[in-house]
Amino acid sequence: MNDNNDKQLVNNVAVVGIGLIGGSMALALKEKNIAGKIYGVDANSSHCEKAMALGLVDEIQTMEEAIRLSDVIILAVPVNIADALLPRILQLSEGKVVMDVGSTKNAICQSAATSVNSHRFVATHPMWGTEFSGPEAAVTGAFVNKAVVICDKKNSAPDAVSLVESIYKRLGMHILFMDSVSHDVHTAYISHISHISSFALANTVLEKEKEDENIFELASGGFESTVRLAKSNIDTWVPVFKQNKENVLDVLNEHIAQLKKFKSCLEKENFEYLGELIQNANKIKRILK
Amino acid sequence: MNDNNDKQLVNNVAVVGIGLIGGSMALALKEKNIAGKIYGVDANSSHCEKAMALGLVDEIQTMEEAIRLSDVIILAVPVNIADALLPRILQLSEGKVVMDVGSTKNAICQSAATSVNSHRFVATHPMWGTEFSGPEAAVTGAFVNKAVVICDKKNSAPDAVSLVESIYKRLGMHILFMDSVSHDVHTAYISHISHISSFALANTVLEKEKEDENIFELASGGFESTVRLAKSNIDTWVPVFKQNKENVLDVLNEHIAQLKKFKSCLEKENFEYLGELIQNANKIKRILK
Missing domain, CATH: 3.40.50.720 (NAD(P)-binding Rossmann-like Domain)
Known part of the structure; x- marks a missing residue:
């Protein structure tokens, strides 16, 4: 420097x-x-x-x-x-x-x-x-x-x-x-989808909370990590999703497809393929130390 | 004490x-x-x-x-x-x-x-x-x-x-x-779904990486936070998902349904409802400080 x-x-x-x-x-x-x-x-x-x-x-x-x-x-x-x-x-x-x-x-x-x-x-x-x-x-x-x-x-x-x-x-x-066009494609994957995933995960768990207030006593670091972005500000994020609608939709469709693979493995009790999905996800170690 | x-x-x-x-x-x-x-x-x-x-x-x-x-x-x-x-x-x-x-x-x-x-x-x-x-x-x-x-x-x-x-x-x-039955219901919401969400998010982004190695240069704290659990061990998690299959499937179905709400908002350009989904997710602040 x-x-x-x-x-x-x-x-x-x-x-x-x-x-x-x-x-x-x-x-x-x-x-x-x-x-x-x-x-x-x-x-x-x-x-x-x-x-x-x-x-x-x-x-x-x-x-x-x-x-x-x-x-x-x-x-x-x-x-x-x-x-x-x-x-x-x-x-x-x-x-x-x-x-x-x-x-x-x-x-x-x-x-x-x-x-x-x-x-x-x-x-x-x-x-x-x-x-x-x-x-x-x-x-x-x-x-x-x-x-x-x-x-x-x-x-x-x-x-x-x-x-x-x-x-x-x-x-x-x-x-x-x-x-700028490439930027918006990449940030959809690397940032915007993480926010949607967190918002949706918070809504998933809050939906359950209506039935039982106590489940949050069990929440630990893993939950906090995946859900913390759900606190993010509406005024910041609605315009981002609006402006980057097409890219975010592409990624969101891919993410839902990936989640459906897990769902299918569980439904069909195909635990070998479930393991393959997890092993593939583990490749993220190359990028996140 | x-x-x-x-x-x-x-x-x-x-x-x-x-x-x-x-x-x-x-x-x-x-x-x-x-x-x-x-x-x-x-x-x-x-x-x-x-x-x-x-x-x-x-x-x-x-x-x-x-x-x-x-x-x-x-x-x-x-x-x-x-x-x-x-x-x-x-x-x-x-x-x-x-x-x-x-x-x-x-x-x-x-x-x-x-x-x-x-x-x-x-x-x-x-x-x-x-x-x-x-x-x-x-x-x-x-x-x-x-x-x-x-x-x-x-x-x-x-x-x-x-x-x-x-x-x-x-x-x-x-x-x-x-x-033990209640425990397994609650942990599906508070822990197991976070892992599936992270695994699937990693697979979503890794799928994209095939097209462009460089997107990870953009990864910041938000991405790391939502994806870090994707590094979790196959030998630990396949048996957990197998044993808690029914509860995990319930939560996973709910989570996919919540993600589809975001998808629908984007497709229909219903940004008012998108804002409502985010505001609802923000309620997680009550639980996660």
Whole structure:
């Protein structure tokens, strides 16, 4: 790491949306001496108050004023809102850099393409999150050693991409480049299906809970691990599933087909094939240490 | 905690099956001064060597000799093997206490019922585990603050139940009592389905990996969390699913039905109902903090 970590990278940054990701990003920008002042923008006044109380941002501003005062604008709102805000933000961002951090990339890249100053936009997706939401969910050190995807970089100005790369490197992230269409296919498999699986597993068990409140006394680490994403926020995830509908449906159909193989093994008492299914699943050890 | 933690509870203990659970149990018995000598029994000679090398047990013995030398016999082998071994172990265990730690309880309680000395058997299930297996997976402090279920205690001698309770209390566990039939219903919801969901999710993503090796670069905490149980051991889990087939099928059918609701929402673009499904799943917050 020959990056000079002592030198502040940019003057000021506007973080639009001070929730889990925006708030954690604001904390990291400060901690890594990336920006001078951090301006927070959020339509939810309670989020603004909490962000100030928690010291996530230096000042709350209107979006227009925050953009005027900043070199970099980080869009960290739900993906449907990001798409809607982006044209207006780009209009105000001549010579600045605008980056988003959303979980889908194709829709926002299309939104950028039809906007003025579209080359000032860099589409990114840091691969980090938790099941919690809001400013109080923000944590320090969130992005270290995680991957971040930069999409469709050919549509962005080279200096904008370069600055965004510097910011993510300073955050300790591993940068991958991908086109936005491929990104949305891959994240359906690697992230979106995990959320649907957890939501559905929670609903499965909660359906049973109606009959017996006590079963949760038995819950241990395995249950918690597979179900924790079920706490994830509706405002974040409905727009993600909506935007990535086709890819998520593909994966969901495959997942249901895989579950039906287990069902069929049990119904037919074919425990040899059940073992084969488990042994195949064990191959995930190659990837998850 | 008025329990006198200084006093050794029993002389010697035989641990039959020195894998993840047996090995962790052996470590905890030593750490909490529950037993003097720990005798290890395992049909796999490589497990025996590792258990000695790792200091999990004091001595490797044949099952017969280990039982002769011990006051308490802990059966920590896969549930199908436990059922098969139990009658022979009970035959040798006049005046001793035999406890199992398996993930299903109905089959072993039935196996005990038809054995001699059946009242010396206490059916238990400590609600702890990881996705790893073998002696090298054993960890210290595994059972602290976890729940343990004791099943069908009316079929066990009161002094045997009392000793088992003392052991689990000394391990720092919270004891629940349940009949073995209810146990198997509840664990299908709270544990077994999580494993099937993870196995199937791993197979879903591995199926995709055939097309593109690179998607795992994107994997982050959420994916790891929902898929980690897919590393779990075939020898442990096939017998569990086999023994608890009917309950697991009930839950699996419910889970597939819940996933189909998500599928239907996406297909019909009914995002309002999708939001309701997510909000319902969020109720798991009441249980998982």
